[in-house]
Amino acid sequence: AQSVTQLGSHVSVSEGALVLLRCNYSSSVPPYLFWYVQYPNQGLQLLLKYTTGATLVKGINGFEAEFKKSETSFHLTKPSAHMSDAAEYFCAVHVDSNYQLIWGAGTKLIIKP
């Protein structure tokens, strides 16, 4: 069975600082990994995804994530936080044998001015 763990329900960073949101997964088969973002009062928007190939994937709004199989991790980073990045971020895993996305609990990113 697959599962996703996001460390930290809330992460607070200063504007301009590095953003690091952690995601670890467990899967018995090669997973596909996704980060979604939910802005206040909006739906879930795809930020980036890892399928195959290059392990460092770039997404929208300057975010990127690196798939590390040995660490079963897919952490999300952004070099310099912006106030508009304040949102909730969800890591999810999908495998070919299932139809559903398996979700982490989400991390609320707070940006301090």
Added chain:
Amino acid sequence: EPEVTQTPSHQVTQMGQEVILRCVPISNHLYFYWYRQILGQKVEFLVSFYNNEISEKSEIFDDQFSVERPDGSNFTLKIRSTKLEDSAMYFCASSDGLAGEETQYFGPGTRLLVL
């Protein structure tokens, strides 16, 4: 850019009442999904739908729930007799394919409150 839409954005209902949540998936997508998120909890899968039948459903998706694609554009989730614990944000999603690498595109959600 095509997007998934959902109506209504908010719904308040009395326990025991039937509700229908509506979704319009992206027009050329063939796979449709419902998820829900109870306040403060994880997003949970409810059901997937393809070719006019359910492909997979979770334990949450019991006999009180049903899905339908009544026409070429809408995809609905019906809860026959709502319970207090059905209060949640309900998300519809659609995808072009079924493989694990396919992106599921989500609507803005319907916030359901059962009193």
